[in-house]
Amino acid sequence: MKISDKIRVAVLFGGRSAEHEVSLQSARNVIQYLDPSRFEIVPIGIDKQGDWFLGNDIFTRSLEQNKVPKSLDNDTWFTPEWVGKSVTTTKDQQALSPSLNKQMFDVVFPVVHGTLCEDGTLQGLLELANLPYVGCGVLSSAIGMDKDISKRLAINAGIPVPAYMTIKADQWRANAAHFAALIKDKLSYPVFVKPANTGSSIGVSKAKDEKALFAAIEDAFRFDTKIVVEKSLNNIHELEVAVLESLEPNTDPIISVVGEIKPKGHEFYSYDAKYTDEHGAELLIPAPITNEIKEKARAAAKELFLLLECEGMARVDLFFDKDTQQIYFNEINTLPGFTKISMYPKLMDASGVSYSELLTHLIQLAIKRYQTKSQLIRSYAG
Ligand SMILES: Nc1ncnc2c1ncn2[C@@H]1O[C@H](COP(=O)(O)OP(=O)(O)O)[C@@H](O)[C@H]1O
Ligand SMILES: [Mg+2]
The missing domain is CATH 3.30.1490.20 (ATP-grasp fold, A domain)
Known part of the structure; x- marks a missing residue:
């Protein structure tokens, strides 16, 4: 990587996921707020079939259509179906030639959510491609996505989860x-x-x-x-805590203030409450709970981040049950919503890390991890 030049950040958005549309809103803000003096942006849209399209034009059209549009064949830059197939057809040669001749970006920022995006599969692809990328690696992404396995690990560490x-x-x-x-x-x-x-x-x-x-x-x-x-826990504060890995070695992650989600006019924090109904939920920062509960929630968030071996960032979602006065682990999100008004960036902002600083920090973490891992021995002759 050329240190003097701007870092070229590939922002991935869309994806073969039910959260495709949500991702576009996050990507819109990430692209807008990446520090232009440090970063050059390479937008990459992944359509619902899993094909990748590259460039500003695809980004603009995706926002207009609220999905990554099926593009003309010769725009396809990468499709996972090519893996293992010969690259003799015109389509494949056209698409693969730029990456063979010259690396097109320095680091990948996956601004995607859900299955095949946040669950370790995409992270595995990026590992194989030998690219630095933002956020959790393969293992913690997969664990974090699986509500059963992540709960099992929490139980194993003595952290309560709802039965x-x-x-x-x-x-x-x-x-x-x-x-x-x-x-x-x-x-x-x-x-x-x-x-x-x-x-x-x-x-x-x-x-x-x-x-x-x-x-x-x-x-x-x-x-x-x-x-x-x-x-179902029926008398709860629904708490969320943002965790960000530190750039300093051997230092605790940054744990945000605690936020609360209060669904309004919806029985729980459903898809509609999250995205369709503009007034479907209130985001309270800080959460209106005692300092003692806040500290317990922050301690649980830190423990879970480390326990599940997260890297980069994660949003830890907890329930405080007013009846039992107990904190429960609900779930961990390794690629949380990233619009400027999403809980993760807002919690970080309330804790002194602005949206732009957060993006820069995450990219620096990605590059640092890549550099550390690059020094590992990959062949051993005894
Ligand atoms: N055990 C529970 N008790 C009370 N409410 C719950 C429980 N599990 C989920 N919910 C409600 O459902 C919402 C979505 O569940 P969650 O497990 O967070 O799924 P997702 O990963 O889709 O966000 C939560 O934000 C909360 O409002
Ligand atoms: Mg949730």
């Missing part, structure tokens, strides 16, 4: 009545039903009886082959 059970699609199809009885008995209604691997409340429902449970489970299985069914 839950995991069901695979095959198991449900074979024995639905058995699971319905178990849910009623062990968790009791109401329960939350969630695909194990989505975000933005996609496929998440609250079921108050058996009829609603069956409908909720069928819906959740449209998005994933594994779901979690979870006891």
